[in-house]
Amino acid sequence: PDGRLLAAASGRRILLYHIDSRDLTAQFDCDRNIRDIAFSPDGRVLASADGAGRLALWDVAVSGESAVWNEPATVRALAVSPDGGTVASAAGYLRQGRMEDVAHITLRDRRTGAIRHRLEGHERAVSSVDYSPDGKLLASTGNDWTVRLWNPESGELLRVLYRHGRAGDRVVFSRDGTRLAAIFPGIVKVWDTGTWSLAGNLEVDPSESRWHSPGLEFGPEGRFLYSGGGDSRLRKWELASGKQVAVLDVHSNNVRDLRIDPDGRWLIS
Incomplete structure (x- = not known):
């Protein structure tokens, strides 16, 4: 967030680079391929999600894992709230003999891992989430062709903003x-x-x-x-x-x- 570090995910590795020097400063090794990563606003924590539904928080200063949570489905996207207190994860697919869409967004307390809300309304897998800068809105899109707006404090679906003929x-x-x-x-x-x-x-x-x-x-x-x-x-x-x-x-x-x-x-x- 301060422009000093760049985080990149490649396969099962997360790499941290110093932008000005281009030096590799840290590497985090994961069990599965990484689907998304997101910094906390203060830059001290990096959140990651893999194809097995494993969410991890990494302490950037000590280059170590500080918390692990598990979702029952592939997590396709992450976002950390502007105040740093909540991690939003967008669910993708659950394999139960065949691939099934899991269409919810989970909001977790970053410090305790407790689930604050599970946002349900998308009809197919969610592919992207983003907080507004003031943290009062959460936007999402996915394979049901919609853009949706949520109140992350209450978990309420505020509106379906748009429907397109193909996935967002x-x-x-x-x-x-x-x-x-x-x-x-x-x-x-x-x-x-x-x-x-x-x-x-x-x-x-x-x-x-x-x-x-x-x-x-x-x-x-x-x-x-x-x-x-x-x-x-x-x-x-x-x-x-x-x-x-x-x-x-x-x-x-x-x-x-x-x-x-x-x-x-x-x-x-």
Whole structure:
């Protein structure tokens, strides 16, 4: 969160790098392939989730595991609340002779592991969750083609914001909380969070969204949105005009994630 460290997951390993020196500072070894990772706002704890439903909290300072929780299904996405007190995990699939969708979001107390709420409403697996910067909202999307808004304090479903003809891959709030974006095959939708009116339709090559959770990130100043996905390219969008203003063809395979450091110096993919 302070822009000093970069966390990356590769297979069963989590790697921590110092951004300025590019040095590897720590490595965490896990039992299963990692599906998602998320820092706490103070940067002291890194949460991880694997394909077996195992959630772990890692102490960044001592490079050790500090807590482990288990979900009965694959966890596809994580988010830590802005106050650092809650970990939200999005459930994916449960294997019981055949693959079955598990469509809930679990909110756990970060310090005790106690379940505060289980948010139910999605009809199929949830693929992405994100807290608003003030922590008053939690957005989610998944294989039921919807974007949903929740009150994380009460666990109440506030509204179904959007239904698309295909599965949603990612939702993300802007850093000032005034915009929410969601990416679907062929399109990025942007909403004004003050009125929940549609603020933008960004047309995307469908191949960019064909993989689970393509990258989607607002720039720190809120003027631009960055995306990446199955066509190996990174795209920069101007929100005011809805136009694509830059394309970077720097990868040889699909882009699974991207981040921008707090100062806007680095785009990492």
